[in-house]
Amino acid sequence: MTGDANGTGGDVILRLEDVNTYYGRIHALQGIDLEVQRGEIVTLIGANGAGKTTALKTVSGLLHPPMGKIIFDGADVTHVAAHELVRAGIGHVPEGRRIFARLTVLENLHMGGFTRSVAERSEDLERALTLFPRLRERLSQKGGSLSGGEQQMLAIGRALMSRPRLLLLDEPSLGLSPILVQQIFELIKEINSQGMTILLVEQNALQALNVAHRGYVLQTGKIILSDTASGLAANADVRRAYLGEI
Amino acid sequence: MTDARSAVMVATTRHPWGGVVRVGLLGGVVAVYLCLVGIVPTFAERPLISGAISLGHTALAMAAVFSGYLAARRAPAGNVQAVAAGALAGAIAGSALALLVVVGEVVDVRAVMLQASPALYDLLTLGMGLAGFWIPAVAGAVLAGAAAAVSILPSSYRLPLSWGLVAVVVLGLFAGLLRTPMLTGALSGVARFLFASDGLTPVGAVITFVVAIGTNVLQRRVLVRQRIAEMPATRRRALLAPAIVAGLLIVLVLPLSLGGFFAQVIALVALYVLMGFGLNITLGLAGLLDLGFVAFFAVGAYTVGLLTSPGEFGIAQWPFWAAIPFAALIAMAFGAFLGLPILGIRGDYLAIATLGFGEIIRILAGSDLLKQWLGGPRGILNIPKPIDVPPDHFLAGPHQIYYIALACAALVAFVAWRLRDSRLGRAWIAIREDEDVAQALGIDLVQTKLLAYMLGAAFAGLGGGIFSALVGSIVSSSIQLFVSINVVAIIIVGGMGSIPGVVVGAAFLIGVPELFRELSSYRFLFYGIALIAMMRYRPEGLLPSRIVRRELHVPDEVAAPGAPVNGSAAG
Numbered sequence: 001m002t003g004d005a006n007g008t009g010g011d012v013i014l015r016l017e018d019v020n021t022y023y024g025r026i027h028a029l030q031g032i033d034l035e036v037q038r039g040e041i042v043t044l045i046g047a048n049g050a051g052k053t054t055a056l057k058t059v060s061g062l063l064h065p066p067m068g069k070i071i072f073d074g075a076d077v078t079h080v081a082a083h084e085l086v087r088a089g090i091g092h093v094p095e096g097r098r099i100f101a102r103l104t105v106l107e108n109l110h111m112g113g114f115t116r117s118v119a120e121r122s123e124d125l126e127r128a129l130t131l132f133p134r135l136r137e138r139l140s141q142k143g144g145s146l147s148g149g150e151q152q153m154l155a156i157g158r159a160l161m162s163r164p165r166l167l168l169l170d171e172p173s174l175g176l177s178p179i180l181v182q183q184i185f186e187l188i189k190e191i192n193s194q195g196m197t198i199l200l201v202e203q204n205a206l207q208a209l210n211v212a213h214r215g216y217v218l219q220t221g222k223i224i225l226s227d228t229a230s231g232l233a234a235n236a237d238v239r240r241a242y243l244g245e246i
Numbered sequence: 247m248t249d250a251r252s253a254v255m256v257a258t259t260r261h262p263w264g265g266v267v268r269v270g271l272l273g274g275v276v277a278v279y280l281c282l283v284g285i286v287p288t289f290a291e292r293p294l295i296s297g298a299i300s301l302g303h304t305a306l307a308m309a310a311v312f313s314g315y316l317a318a319r320r321a322p323a324g325n326v327q328a329v330a331a332g333a334l335a336g337a338i339a340g341s342a343l344a345l346l347v348v349v350g351e352v353v354d355v356r357a358v359m360l361q362a363s364p365a366l367y368d369l370l371t372l373g374m375g376l377a378g379f380w381i382p383a384v385a386g387a388v389l390a391g392a393a394a395a396v397s398i399l400p401s402s403y404r405l406p407l408s409w410g411l412v413a414v415v416v417l418g419l420f421a422g423l424l425r426t427p428m429l430t431g432a433l434s435g436v437a438r439f440l441f442a443s444d445g446l447t448p449v450g451a452v453i454t455f456v457v458a459i460g461t462n463v464l465q466r467r468v469l470v471r472q473r474i475a476e477m478p479a480t481r482r483r484a485l486l487a488p489a490i491v492a493g494l495l496i497v498l499v500l501p502l503s504l505g506g507f508f509a510q511v512i513a514l515v516a517l518y519v520l521m522g523f524g525l526n527i528t529l530g531l532a533g534l535l536d537l538g539f540v541a542f543f544a545v546g547a548y549t550v551g552l553l554t555s556p557g558e559f560g561i562a563q564w565p566f567w568a569a570i571p572f573a574a575l576i577a578m579a580f581g582a583f584l585g586l587p588i589l590g591i592r593g594d595y596l597a598i599a600t601l602g603f604g605e606i607i608r609i610l611a612g613s614d615l616l617k618q619w620l621g622g623p624r625g626i627l628n629i630p631k632p633i634d635v636p637p638d639h640f641l642a643g644p645h646q647i648y649y650i651a652l653a654c655a656a657l658v659a660f661v662a663w664r665l666r667d668s669r670l671g672r673a674w675i676a677i678r679e680d681e682d683v684a685q686a687l688g689i690d691l692v693q694t695k696l697l698a699y700m701l702g703a704a705f706a707g708l709g710g711g712i713f714s715a716l717v718g719s720i721v722s723s724s725i726q727l728f729v730s731i732n733v734v735a736i737i738i739v740g741g742m743g744s745i746p747g748v749v750v751g752a753a754f755l756i757g758v759p760e761l762f763r764e765l766s767s768y769r770f771l772f773y774g775i776a777l778i779a780m781m782r783y784r785p786e787g788l789l790p791s792r793i794v795r796r797e798l799h800v801p802d803e804v805a806a807p808g809a810p811v812n813g814s815a816a817g
Contacts, residue, residue: 060686068766086688094686111676114669115688162688 012071013038013166013197014059019068021051021058028054029065030221036166036199041192043200043208043229045242046218052201053095055218056168059199060092061085073165087115091164095171095201097155101144105135108143108154112161121161128157131191149180155189160196167191169200173207185211205242209233217242263331266318270335273313273390274342277382280305280369281346284361285768290369292764294418295451296442302369302417306343306382307389310336314390318397332394333387340386343370344379351376366394403763406462413458418446423761426505462537501648505663509644513716515757516651517709522736522748523658524623524705529734530664530743530791531671532698533678535597538584539706540602540729544611546573547705547714547724552619552625554715559619559626566632570711578700585699589692592681604730625721629714647716654712658705659745674698706733732756739780742789750788 014036021029028051044052057063059070061082070078077085100108103241109128113121129136132153138146143154152172159167169188173181180202189211192198202208207228209215217225217238225238232238280286290302314332321331346418347367349355355362364375371378396407417424421441428437440450474482500513521539528534553562553569562569588599610616612623620626633646641649665671673694676684685691714720732755740751759769780787 009388061681064688081690082685083688086686090685094683098680098683100676103675111672111684111687114673114676158687199695220575 011038012036012224013073014199015071015072016055016059017069019055019058019065019070021054021063021065023054023063028221029058031068032218032221032223034216034223034226036197036198039192039195040214041188041198041212043199043202043212043215044218045202045205045208045215045232045238047242048203049220050218051221052218053170054221056092056170056199056201060090060168062092086162086164089165090168091159091161091162091166091174092168093155093159093170096174097151099143099146099151099154099158102142104140104142105146105154105161106139108158109135109161112158115162120163124161124163128160131160131187132157148176149183152176152180153187156191160191165197167196167197167198171201171203173202173204183205205238206244261749262322263334266317266331266335267338269313269317269320270338271342273309273335273339273386277306277309277386278342278346280309281343281366282359282361284367287361287363287766293442293445294415296445296447298448298451300369301419306370310339310386310389311393313339313386314393315397317390318394320387321394328398329391331531332397333391336390336393337387339382339390340444342384343382343386345679347371347376347379347382351379353482391711402466403577406459406468409462410455410458413449414446414454420453420761421445421450423504423508430503453525497652498649501645504634506643509648510716511757511760513648513651514760515752516648516655516714517716518732518736518752518756519749520651520655520658520712521706521709521733522740522752523655523662523745524702524709525733526703526737526745526748527662527665527705528676528698528741529737531666531678532674534589534695534697534702535594535734536598536600536699536702537734538600538602538607539702539733540606540725540727541584541600541607542577542580542703542706543710543713543729544607544725545577545703546710547720548611548620548626548710549573549576549707550711550714552631553721555626555629557626557628560619560628566630566715570632570708573711574704574708577710578704580707581700581703582784585696585703586692589695601727601730604727607729608722608725611725620722623722625719625724626714627719629718629720631718632715644716647712650715651709651712654708658708661701663745670694670697735777737776737787739787741790742792744787744789747787747789749793754788 012035014034016032016034018027019032019034032051032053032055032126034042046052046055054063057079058065059079061080061084064079064171068078069076072088072090073086075088077088080088100111103111109125110121112128113124116124134150135153135157138150143151146154156167156169156172172184172188176184185207188198188200192211200208200212209232212229215227215229215232216223217232225232225235226237233243286302286305288302289305290300291300292301294301294304317331318328321327321432343516346362347370350362350367351364367375371381374381375578399407422444425437425441425443428441440447440453442450446454474485477485480645501509504512521543525536525539528536550566550569550573552560553564554560554566555574556563583612584603588596588603591599611620614622616622631646633641635641635646665674673684673689676687676689677691677694681691684694713724717724736748736751736755738751739755740747740749755773759773762769
């Protein structure tokens with residue numbers, strides 16, 4: 001890891017510079033530049049297969065870009081392994097929730113605090129359960145028996161257990177009923193209001209732009225547009241392509 | 247019962263007795279098969295009740311009993327119909343045997359069917375030959391009818407009766423084994439009374455039957471299980487202590503009174519328990535299916551052989567106790583060496599890759615290439631016993647290996663138990679459940695998986711080292727794929743991830759087949775049938791761990807109070 005990158009502003013927590021990622025032979029990310037400031041919600045919107053999930057996996061170290069640079073909290077983390085990035089402060093809620101279905105809710109949450117000491121873990125657990133009171137009622141129930149919304153809460157709670165400074169959320173509204181989607185986005189806002197920086201990937205562009213401060217539009221591996229969330233929501237091209245207007 | 251039967255009725259829209267006839271025909275096919283492949287004639291040489299009933303007759307009777315039981319469930323509603331259905335199915339199954347007798351006596355089919363001998367026909371007709379061809383049919387009808395009648399009795403009668411029969415069969419099978427140690431002690435009078443040299447005495451059989459029924463009825467009356475469950479935790483713990491002491495006495499002291507053959511068998515069982523515990527870490531906890539276990543077994547066995555043997559290939563002539571830690575360490579090093587390149591492989595592919603390693607080591611061990619160091623097929627001989635005692639000492643035979651394997655197994659169990667609740671154990675469980683997520687939660691995949699693989703390898707090496715001391719030599723033909731398969735099967739039959747499950751699995755899969763060596767290769771047929779039945783009816787294993795039980799018994803949990811009604815539906 002090298003030192004501070006290129007003298008950027010102190011409040012930039014994550015910066016991607018010309019990042020290229022390959023999935024086998026598919027050039028999934030083609031020179032992405034992106035910036036997240038501390039305390040922001042930034043959203044990545046785009047159609048299926050645009051590279052949104054790939055972008056998150058690249059940030060969390062599950063994929064490594066052969067070209068480009070990723071700077072997290074002032075340090076170059078381009079080649080840092082995923083499990084070390086968790087310690088560095090990046091929490092990842094994967095697409096499709098991926099909770100441990102056979103383990104109990106409590107065991108799931110404990111797994112999330114893997115990198116923390118036992119004492120820190122009980123404190124983190126209390127925080128997560130205050131945020132998601134419904135999980136408290138289900139602590140000894142197995143993860144797979146939860147409803148979709150509860151599973152999403154568990155997945156977010158599990159990621160928060162590592163006390164990240166940057167939370168990556170991949171499609172949190174996937175497969176949820178409209179009321180639950182609303183609830184999840186409320187929760188995202190609340191987590192952010194407590195000081196968490198969030199990089200949010202969503203297909204539900206309208207909702208994502210509602211809660212986010214800024215947004216990037218991704219199309220076939222390239223960023224084609226970036227603006228404030230309200231600016232993107234007002235953009236005619238974006239409205240036509242992603243918000244379902246004609 | 248009536249519900250179940252009518253449900254089957256609805257399912258079969260054809261003639262109501264069609265299902266019964268089909269069961270009978272199936273029973274007949276099974277019975278004829280048992281005769282012609284030689285199971286019945288071979289088993290007939292071993293009596294169950296001395297001078298009265300042989301194991302061969304028992305096998306055929308069991309076919310009839312199952313036919314009767316299944317036929318009763320497929321019969322039209324009504325008690326008379328159920329018993330009639332059983333008798334009909336039994337008669338059909340028995341008629342198949344009768345037909346075999348008639349055809350066999352008239353036309354000599356021995357040119358095709360080796361086992362279709364006059365001896366077999368005598369067995370089936372109780373010595374009457376062609377004149378008694380009707381006997382199997384009548385016997386089948388009677389037995390299956392009785393089984394059907396028992397199957398529709400209320401459970402307070404049915405269970406004690408079944409229990410009594412099972413007790414007679416089990417005691418009859420193990421009669422020789424139980425008799426030998428009893429003869430030497432104060433119980434010799436009882437032993438002579440209950441057991442003949444080759445099975446239960448007729449009086450012994452009746453006593454066993456009555457006692458088994460009595461204890462079963464008594465247990466139901468007194469509601470032992472319910473009472474234990476209702477006890478306060480402190481009292482239950484107080485009950486546990488004597489149970490543990492009794493268990494320890496059986497495990498530690500009883501083998502001393504048993505003969506050398508039995509000691510050899512339980513030493514082998516203890517060895518497989520030890521290796522089962524080892525693989526349980528790799529497979530049960532970390533979810534890595536390792537089919538190359540025998541590779542590390544071989545490394546351990548050859549390490550001990552080379553370091554201790556005074557023979558031509560020995561290099562050090564160390565005592566066993568100095569060599570055995572090296573067996574584990576070198577196997578562990580091999581685990582690291584072989585594990586590193588393949589641990590990036592996932593799931594089923596990892597199993598195939600490890601299978602490859604097992605084969606490579608097996609072939610290398612017997613190869614000409616290493617013959618000058620490992621002895622090739624002739625192997626390393628004269629491996630000394632760990633404890634040098636005079637021949638009449640109680641530790642002279644395989645007993646000492648039994649105690650060593652037992653102690654090592656206890657050590658491995660302790661390590662596995664402590665690890666399961668540790669940080670490393672949780673990392674393994676996370677990897678088993680979801681590799682990607684485990685990584686995203688901060689778990690180092692390579693390091694964690696490699697540790698699981700290396701620990702499994704170390705315990706396999708320990709097992710191999712003890713094995714070479716048990717046998718006194720290590721030859722390349724001992725390095726068999728079957729060793730790996732056995733260890734995996736033990737874990738699956740016992741219950742994945744469960745420590746007591748491994749003990750039960752090893753006793754069942756290693757001990758029982760060894761005890762029935764005289765039944766020659768048929769025991770592997772039953773081994774296979776038992777495995778299939780197990781996977782079909784109890785996939786979680788005999789003594790499953792908490793997590794697996796949770797997974798395979800979802801309905802219990804959904805019905806639990808507090809669970810949401812729409813629990814599994816996506817919200």
